[in-house]
Amino acid sequence: MLTEKYITGFCSINNGIVAKDGINIFAHESDLSGLLLAAYQHLQLTYPKFYKMDNLSKLGWLAAEFLLKDTFNKTEYQPEDIGVILANANSSLDDDVKYWESIKDVASPSLFVYTLPNIVIGEICIRNHFKGEQAFYIQPEFDTQFIAQQVGYLLDKNIMQACICGWVDVFEQDYKAVLFLVEKKKTDKSVVFSAEKMDEIFNKD
Amino acid sequence: MSNINEISEPEVFVVADNILSPLGKTTAENFAKLRQNESGVKQHTDVAISPLPFFASLFDKGETFVKADEHNYTKFEQLLIASIADALNGSGVDVRDKKTVLIISSTKGNISLLENEVVTDELKERVSLSTSAKLVAEHFGFQNQPIVVSNACISGVLGVVIAARLLRSHQYENAVVAGADVISKFIMSGFQSFQALSAGPCKPFDKEHDGLNLGEGAGTIILSTNHKYAQNIKVKGGSVSNDANHISGPSRTGQELAGAIKNALQEANFTPADIDFISAHGTATVYNDEMEANAIAISGLQKAPVNSLKGFYGHTLGAAGLIESIISIQSLKQALVIPTIGFTEAADPEKVNVCAAPLRLKANNFLKTASGFGGCNAAVIFGK
Numbered sequence: 134m135l136t137e138k139y140i141t142g143f144c145s146i147n148n149g150i151v152a153k154d155g156i157n158i159f160a161h162e163s164d165l166s167g168l169l170l171a172a173y174q175h176l177q178l179t180y181p182k183f184y185k186m187d188n189l190s191k192l193g194w195l196a197a198e199f200l201l202k203d204t205f206n207k208t209e210y211q212p213e214d215i216g217v218i219l220a221n222a223n224s225s226l227d228d229d230v231k232y233w234e235s236i237k238d239v240a241s242p243s244l245f246v247y248t249l250p251n252i253v254i255g256e257i258c259i260r261n262h263f264k265g266e267q268a269f270y271i272q273p274e275f276d277t278q279f280i281a282q283q284v285g286y287l288l289d290k291n292i293m294q295a296c297i298c299g300w301v302d303v304f305e306q307d308y309k310a311v312l313f314l315v316e317k318k319k320t321d322k323s324v325v326f327s328a329e330k331m332d333e334i335f336n337k338d
Numbered sequence: 339m340s341n342i343n344e345i346s347e348p349e350v351f352v353v354a355d356n357i358l359s360p361l362g363k364t365t366a367e368n369f370a371k372l373r374q375n376e377s378g379v380k381q382h383t384d385v386a387i388s389p390l391p392f393f394a395s396l397f398d399k400g401e402t403f404v405k406a407d408e409h410n411y412t413k414f415e416q417l418l419i420a421s422i423a424d425a426l427n428g429s430g431v432d433v434r435d436k437k438t439v440l441i442i443s444s445t446k447g448n449i450s451l452l453e454n455e456v457v458t459d460e461l462k463e464r465v466s467l468s469t470s471a472k473l474v475a476e477h478f479g480f481q482n483q484p485i486v487v488s489n490a491c492i493s494g495v496l497g498v499v500i501a502a503r504l505l506r507s508h509q510y511e512n513a514v515v516a517g518a519d520v521i522s523k524f525i526m527s528g529f530q531s532f533q534a535l536s537a538g539p540c541k542p543f544d545k546e547h548d549g550l551n552l553g554e555g556a557g558t559i560i561l562s563t564n565h566k567y568a569q570n571i572k573v574k575g576g577s578v579s580n581d582a583n584h585i586s587g588p589s590r591t592g593q594e595l596a597g598a599i600k601n602a603l604q605e606a607n608f609t610p611a612d613i614d615f616i617s618a619h620g621t622a623t624v625y626n627d628e629m630e631a632n633a634i635a636i637s638g639l640q641k642a643p644v645n646s647l648k649g650f651y652g653h654t655l656g657a658a659g660l661i662e663s664i665i666s667i668q669s670l671k672q673a674l675v676i677p678t679i680g681f682t683e684a685a686d687p688e689k690v691n692v693c694a695a696p697l698r699l700k701a702n703n704f705l706k707t708a709s710g711f712g713g714c715n716a717a718v719i720f721g722k
Contacts, residue, residue: 212582213597224467224488229524233452236527245528246586246711249445251489255712258582264594266578267714268496271467271486279485283500286507292577292601304462 136289139323142314143299143334144200146172146192153199154322155337165306169195176202185243186256187228188308193219193253193301194260196310200297205314207261214294216266217254218284221302224250224271253301265293275300275311275335281328284315300335311335350502351567352559352720353512355664356425358403358417359555359651360395364424368661369668372676373696377650379539379551387526393539394521395553395652411473412448417518418474421556426478429560431512433478439510440484442471443497443517444656447488450522474516482510491619491710492578493517494659495718498559499576502718505563512564518556519655526552532586540622541680542646543631543692550621553652557660571667574703574719575605581713588625588709592632595707595715599637602705602717610638613719614701615675615693617666619708620646621653626709627685633715635689639705643693649679659708659716666704667720673700 144153151159151172161171169191173183176198186194201207207215225248232244246252251269258264266287270279280298287293299312311334315326324330356364360378361371371378378395397413403420404411411419422440431438447467455461463469471484489496494517501513519525529535529552536549561573579598581589589595603610616639618630634640647662654661669675675697684692703721 213579217580222466222468223462226462226465229449229452229465230457232528233524236523236531240527240531242528242531242586245531248449248524248528249488249490249711251710251712251714252585254489255580255585255714258580258713259585262582264580264582264597267489267580268487268500268578269489271471271488273466273468273472276483282507282509283503286503 136317138285138288138315138317138326139319140313140326140330141316141320141323142200142204144196144312146196146310151199158199165308187247189225189227189250189301189303190247190253190256192303192308192310194256196301196312197257197297200312200314201261210295212262212264214265215263216287216293216296217257217263218268218280218296218298219254219301220270220272220275220280221250221300222273223302223304227303227305257297277328277331277335281326281331288315288317347506348563350505350561350563350573351570352667353431353562353567353570354425354429354560355667356421356558357555357661357664358421359661360397365664365668369665372650372665375679377679378553379649379652387521387523388530392526393536393551395551396521397554409473414448414518414520415470415473417556418442418516419477421518421558422478422514422516425558425560431560431562433480433514436481437511438480439482439504439513440475440480441497441501441513441515442467442474442484442486443493443515443660444488445490445493445519446525449524450520453523490712490714491655491658492708492714492716493656494557495706495708495716496578498573498659498663498718499578499716501561502573502576505561512560512562514558514560515660516556516558517657517660519554519657521552521554534623536622539680540648542620542622542648542678543627543685543690544681545683545685547622547624547627547685550623550648551652553654555651555654555657555661557657557664559660559664571670571720571722574721575602576718577601577605579715581715583713585713586711588629592629592636595630595633595709596636598715598717599633599705599707602719606719608703608719612703613639613642613705614699615704616642616644617662617704617706618644618646620648620678622648629709630707631686631689640689641691643675643697643699644690645676645678645693647676659706663706663718663720666706670701670704670722673698675699
C-alpha cells in the first residue's frame with residue numbers, strides 16, 4: 134500500500150529573491166555573498182556556525198531555515214525519521230576552487246571540509262537535529278522523477294516520515310536553491326507530492 | 339506494517355564484482371594478495387602529491403587501465419571503465435537493456451584537473467562527475483541516465499543501498515554500482531591540513547592508532563533481482579543516518595551509526611546474532627575508531643569479529659565501501675575472514691573484537707559499515 138505524500142512547504146532562493154510557498158519574502162540586490170548575509174540577517178538569528186560555511190552550505194542551510202520557519206513542527210517526528218535528499222550539478226566545485234587557491238599559501242582545513250557536496254546536508258541536520266536518511270546526488274539537471282521515486286520509496290517503506298528534498302547548486306555567482314518539505318499529512322496549503330509538481334515549482338523562478 | 343508492497347519485494351542478488359587496486363586487477367587477484375598479507379600501502383616520495391614523503395596505496399605513476407583509448411579518458415574514468423568491464427565479463431547482465439542502471443560513487447572524481455588548469459567553462463564541465471558518468475555509460479552503452487552519488491566516505495556503501503532499493507521497488511532489474519577515487523595533491527593536502535594522516539602505515543582499532551593512509555582504487559558490484567542468480571549472495575538490508583553533531587568529526591556516542599545498523603538488521607529480519615563478522619570503516623583515526631567501537635558495542639555486536647581493510651588499501655574514499663564489501667563477499671565464499679593489518683593491541687577491547695589473524699569462519703552474513711564527513715553513516719548487510 135502506498136502512502137499519501139504531500140509537499141507541505143517549499144522555498145526557493147534564486148535571482149536575489151527568497152520565496153516561501155510561492156510568496157516572495159525577501160529580496161536583495163547584490164552579489165551572492167551579500168545576498169546570503171542579508172538573508173541570514175533577515176532571519177535575526179544567532180548561529181555563529183553560519184559564518185564558517187561555504188556558499189553552498191549557506192545557500193542550502195538558509196533555504197532550509199526559511200522552509201521550516203514557523204510552519205514545521207519537528208516535535209511531531211523522531212530525529213531518525215526525518216531525511217534530507219539533495220542534488221546539484223556543480224557538486225562542491227565553488228569551494229573546491231577556493232580550497233585549491235588556499236593551498237598555494239597554507240592548505241585550509243576549514244575550506245577543505247566543504248569540498249564535499251553532502252556537507253550542506255550535515256549543516257541542515259546539525260541545525261535541525263535531523264538524523265535520518267540522506268543522499269547527495271550529482272545530476273546535470275534537477276531530475277525530479279528520480280528524486281520523487283527515491284523520496285516516495287523511503288516514505289512508503291516507513292524508512293522516514295518526513296523529508297527535505299530538492300536542489301542546491303552554486304558556482305561563483307550562479308546559484309539556485311529550491312527545497313521541498315514532504316510529509317505524509319495534508320495541510321491547508323499542501324499539494325500532492327509528485328515529480329510534476331516539483332518541476333512546476335522548480336521552473337517557476 | 340505488512341502489506342502487498344512488502345510481500346512482492348524481490349530479493350537482490352550479487353551477480354559479479356571487481357576490485358581494481360594497486361594489489362590487483364580482479365577480485366581474485368586482490369583476495370589472493372590479502373591472503374598473503376600483502377599490503378598496497380607503501381612509502382611514496384612524489385612532490386606532485388606532497389612535499390614530504392607519505393604512506394599511501396597508489397597505482398604506479400603513468401599506469402593506464404584502458405587500452406586503445408581514443409577518448410582521452412581521465413585516470414578516474416579509466417579506473418571505472420576497467421573495473422566495470424571486468425565485473426561485466428561473463429556476468430550475463432546486458433548493459434544495453436533498459437532494465438539495467440549504472441550507479442557511480444565518488445567523492446572527488448576528476449578533481450585533480452583543477453590542479454594544473456585555469457577554471458573555464460570547459461574545465462568545469464570536464465571536472466563534473468556527471469560528465470565522467472556519461473562517458474562511462476556511453477563507453478558500455480547503458481541506456482538509462484547514470485545515477486551519481488557523492489556523499490563523502492559513505493558513497494560506496496550508499497551506492498549499494500540505493501541500488502538495492504531501486505531493484506526492490508522494481509525500477510530496474512540490474513544495477514551496476516561502481517566507485518572510484520584518485521589521490522592527488524588536492525586530496526592529500528586536505529587530509530594533511532586536517533592532520534588526519536598517519537606518519538606510517540595505519541593501525542586501525544589499535545591502541546597506537548594515529549591517523550589514516552589514503553589509497554586509490556575502484557570497485558564494482560553488479561546486483562540483480564533476476565532469479566537465475568538466486569544461489570548467489572544477497573544484499574539483505576541497508577540504512578543511512580546522520581550524526582547531526584559536527585561536519586568534520588564523528589558522533590561522540592556512535593548512537594547514530596548504531597541506528598543505521600539497527601535499521602539494516604531490521605530490514606534483513608536479523609538479530610545481532612545473525613551477523614557473523616563486520617567489515618568496519620576502521621580508518622585508524624582515533625575519532626573514527628572510537629565512534630565505530632561505540633556503535634558496534636551499542637548494537638550488541640561486541641563479540642563479532644571485526645576487520646578493517648584500510649591497512650591493505652588505505653582509505654579509498656568513494657571506492658572504499660565497494661572494495662571492502664567485495665573482499666568480505668569473498669570471505670563468505672571462502673570461509674576466511676581477512677585480518678586487520680596494522681593492528682596489534684585493541685584500543686577498545688570490551689567494545690570490539692578486532693580480527694588480528696586470518697580467521698577460518700563458516701559465515702553466513704556480514705555487516706559493512708562506513709562513516710564520513712558531514713556526519714554521515716551507512717550500514718549494509720550481505721548474506722547467503
